[in-house]
Amino acid sequence: MALCVPACSPVARFCQKLNRLKTLEDDVMATSLKRCLSTLDLALLGVGGMVGSGLYVLTGTVAKDTAGPAVVLSFLIAGVASLLAALCYAEFGARVPKTGSAYMFTYVSVGEIWAFLIGWNVILEYMIGGAAVARAWSGYLDSIFNHRIQNFTESHVMRWDVPFLAHYPDLLAAGILLVASMFISFGVRVSSWLNHIFSGVSMVVITFILVFGFMLADPGNWSAREGGFAPYGLSGVMAGTATCFYAFVGFDVIAASSEEARDPQKAIPIATAISLGLAATAYILVSTVLTLMVPWHTLDPNSALSDAFFRRGYSWAGLIVAVGSICAMNTVLLSNLFSLPRIVYAMAEDGLFFSIFSRVNPVTKVPVIAILVFGSLMALLALIFDLEALVQFLSIGTLLAYTFVAASVIVLRFQPEKSSSASGGGGTKTDASSMASPSQPGSQGDPCMTRSETQTLAQEAGELKEYESFSDKLQLVEKQKAVRERRAPGMLKARWEPYLGRLLGDCEPGDVVAFSVLALMVSAVSLCAVLVFGNSYLHLPTWSFILLLVVFSLAFFIGLILIWVHEQQTKTKTFQVPLVPFVPGASILLNVFLMLKLSALTWLRFTIWLAAGLLVYFGYGIWHSKEGLRELQGNDVSARYVVLPSGSLVETVQNVQPEGHVHTHAAHTPDTNDPPANR
Numbered sequence: 001m002a003l004c005v006p007a008c009s010p011v012a013r014f015c016q017k018l019n020r021l022k023t024l025e026d027d028v029m030a031t032s033l034k035r036c037l038s039t040l041d042l043a044l045l046g047v048g049g050m051v052g053s054g055l056y057v058l059t060g061t062v063a064k065d066t067a068g069p070a071v072v073l074s075f076l077i078a079g080v081a082s083l084l085a086a087l088c089y090a091e092f093g094a095r096v097p098k099t100g101s102a103y104m105f106t107y108v109s110v111g112e113i114w115a116f117l118i119g120w121n122v123i124l125e126y127m128i129g130g131a132a133v134a135r136a137w138s139g140y141l142d143s144i145f146n147h148r149i150q151n152f153t154e155s156h157v158m159r160w161d162v163p164f165l166a167h168y169p170d171l172l173a174a175g176i177l178l179v180a181s182m183f184i185s186f187g188v189r190v191s192s193w194l195n196h197i198f199s200g201v202s203m204v205v206i207t208f209i210l211v212f213g214f215m216l217a218d219p220g221n222w223s224a225r226e227g228g229f230a231p232y233g234l235s236g237v238m239a240g241t242a243t244c245f246y247a248f249v250g251f252d253v254i255a256a257s258s259e260e261a262r263d264p265q266k267a268i269p270i271a272t273a274i275s276l277g278l279a280a281t282a283y284i285l286v287s288t289v290l291t292l293m294v295p296w297h298t299l300d301p302n303s304a305l306s307d308a309f310f311r312r313g314y315s316w317a318g319l320i321v322a323v324g325s326i327c328a329m330n331t332v333l334l335s336n337l338f339s340l341p342r343i344v345y346a347m348a349e350d351g352l353f354f355s356i357f358s359r360v361n362p363v364t365k366v367p368v369i370a371i372l373v374f375g376s377l378m379a380l381l382a383l384i385f386d387l388e389a390l391v392q393f394l395s396i397g398t399l400l401a402y403t404f405v406a407a408s409v410i411v412l413r414f415q416p417e418k419s420s421s422a423s424g425g426g427g428t429k430t431d432a433s434s435m436a437s438p439s440q441p442g443s444q445g446d447p448c449m450t451r452s453e454t455q456t457l458a459q460e461a462g463e464l465k466e467y468e469s470f471s472d473k474l475q476l477v478e479k480q481k482a483v484r485e486r487r488a489p490g491m492l493k494a495r496w497e498p499y500l501g502r503l504l505g506d507c508e509p510g511d512v513v514a515f516s517v518l519a520l521m522v523s524a525v526s527l528c529a530v531l532v533f534g535n536s537y538l539h540l541p542t543w544s545f546i547l548l549l550v551v552f553s554l555a556f557f558i559g560l561i562l563i564w565v566h567e568q569q570t571k572t573k574t575f576q577v578p579l580v581p582f583v584p585g586a587s588i589l590l591n592v593f594l595m596l597k598l599s600a601l602t603w604l605r606f607t608i609w610l611a612a613g614l615l616v617y618f619g620y621g622i623w624h625s626k627e628g629l630r631e632l633q634g635n636d637v638s639a640r641y642v643v644l645p646s647g648s649l650v651e652t653v654q655n656v657q658p659e660g661h662v663h664t665h666a667a668h669t670p671d672t673n674d675p676p677a678n679r
Helices: 004-018 039-050 053-095 102-109 112-144 148-156 171-184 188-215 233-256 264-293 304-311 315-349 368-384 387-392 395-413 432-436 470-485 494-504 511-533 542-564 582-596 600-624 626-636
Strands: 023-025 429-431 456-458 464-466 641-643 653-655
Touching: 004 112, 039 188, 039 233, 039 264, 039 315, 053 102, 053 112, 053 233, 053 264, 053 304, 053 315, 053 395, 053 582, 102 112, 102 233, 102 315, 102 395, 112 148, 112 171, 112 315, 112 368, 112 387, 112 395, 112 600, 171 188, 171 315, 171 368, 188 264, 188 304, 188 315, 233 264, 233 315, 233 395, 264 304, 304 315, 315 368, 395 511, 395 582, 395 600, 511 542, 511 582, 542 582, 600 626
Parallel strands: none
Antiparallel strands: 023 429, 456 464, 641 653
């Protein structure tokens, strides 16, 4: 057994590298970017990210092919489902006001490799999303001119017939992305004002659609004569919900902009709520107007709203709608081009991606190189790929990010709190990894070492107290006993101690929650796999189908209960998701279900992109990670000792080593003749 330890230690150290957490500065407001965005700016960014091509294209497509007039219910359910994910983003954006969105949230609470993979997939999501909207923008503008742009390109430029590619290069879509990238590189204030202008025009047009559309509404279009309100039944409504869910994915631009918000603790939650509420209201009311103006089965999926006004004899109104749709799509383009470089910047700033992308222009205070490079790549995608091929791959990265953010909320909420300690004249730091690895069960204020010259202990109130005498140590023991009685975060709640104390009472704070979150994810995947594939692909007998549903549902529910019976962090300075872990758990279940509804080709492309990301991480990121460099610098720190008193006042002195190094100092009782550093 002893011979196995040296062989296993490299593997253990390697796993520690993959799962190391990001160290946050105590002053989380410090940034090289410019904090200038107000709550209104953030809310309009969120609205711009959500209310775009989906409002003018998606409503008609879902109404005609999937749900009928019941598309109203589809948008309502999708809005509620999106709210679950939005609440998780709002809590993290307020607690960790750093750019990077889902990448940063995962890095702080779950681990490095998971954060990299989430960031890698969010990059792809934004690139494809921006290219798809540019294609839709080009197609909508081209339809106004009776497809003359497409005909000219095919006749005088080129045309090709290649699988998975467009039939012709969309120069207009690529051009608008390059122009937008140039404007974004001028600074966050320019981007914000452009978004204000386009969002304002879009809102005016939406108001016009609602007012004039309700004047032209005919309730007979919802009657049985036209097929009724829900011609495709409940299954059509739910299928429409799965499609409409993607209309709300743009709210994460608010969290991605948190490092440039003036007051992120207040602005992020408020802006998220306002933007999601406005977007959901717009989608529900516009889909209501659309299906009341003309029969749902006669809608034109490509330009449903403008075509509806044309058919009612108001061609001038159709032109207004077309202008509004172009402005709305511009806001989505700006949203994608605004968020993508900031994700890349955050990863490069942490050393996980190429460092050139972490450079910030000293004048505009934005990562110009990241904006121009990835804006050009987005333009290349829009130039050669078909809109349908782009949209098929759009959803999986978003849903994966939502799932990890929901899981991260649970993990972070139940992590034991650690007081930050100041080093002799340097800045203070809060190490998220130390929160995940408590050294003493039940101690909210466990001693932690600083880099000061004298040995100190972090007390409950965050004060630093130097100890040298027996009485100081005795007071420390009594202090820790009192803390244990108050139940630190991650510990079993006192009222459940008589029932679950023998089973869970000896576990480290936060450990049961971490394992329960893992079980939650596994049971969610298993349950959704049975629901999606049980009858169609697996052809399970009825009894086994029901049995598996019951087993995996019980496993999921038990995981939630095991998390719920533990103490949470009680900080109320920033926004917190209500009903944790049930709200994040519901979000995980919904996101996994929607991911499994995607096509096999989407999963194949996702796997290839994931493999490329692993090559980048193991070829560059793991070697240049700033957390890894911080560990290496820790090797030069002289050995320090920390007293971990037990209830019997027997003091154990152990050597504090950097992560990944195993060394134990012999336990002894400090002698009064020892030097102060060894007491």
